[in-house]
Amino acid sequence: MIPTFAREKSRMEQKDKIYYGLSIALFLLTILLYTYPSIQAVHQFYEVQKLQSMKRKLMIAQNRLRLEYEMLMSPDEMEARARSRGYAEPAGNQVVYIKKVR
Numbered sequence: 001m002i003p004t005f006a007r008e009k010s011r012m013e014q015k016d017k018i019y020y021g022l023s024i025a026l027f028l029l030t031i032l033l034y035t036y037p038s039i040q041a042v043h044q045f046y047e048v049q050k051l052q053s054m055k056r057k058l059m060i061a062q063n064r065l066r067l068e069y070e071m072l073m074s075p076d077e078m079e080a081r082a083r084s085r086g087y088a089e090p091a092g093n094q095v096v097y098i099k100k101v102r
Helices: 014-073 074-082
Strands: none
Touching: 014 074
């Protein structure tokens, strides 16, 4: 017989196949358990960034609305809006002043 590098196929017993499968499963589980906290930290970092961005946008909108509200509540602005919408200034006999009682 001529020596070759070919080997006979090794036959694994059922018990060896189970041990081999379990060792691969445990290895994959170990990798998962090792990497899971860092993956979660990255996800939390992105979530925090998204929430901070949303907070900044909401604060900008709040400041804009506050400015608009203050502008609309100024007496000059109210009078200009009333005149632009056709409201006329009341006559002298139409105005009634009520004294504040303390």
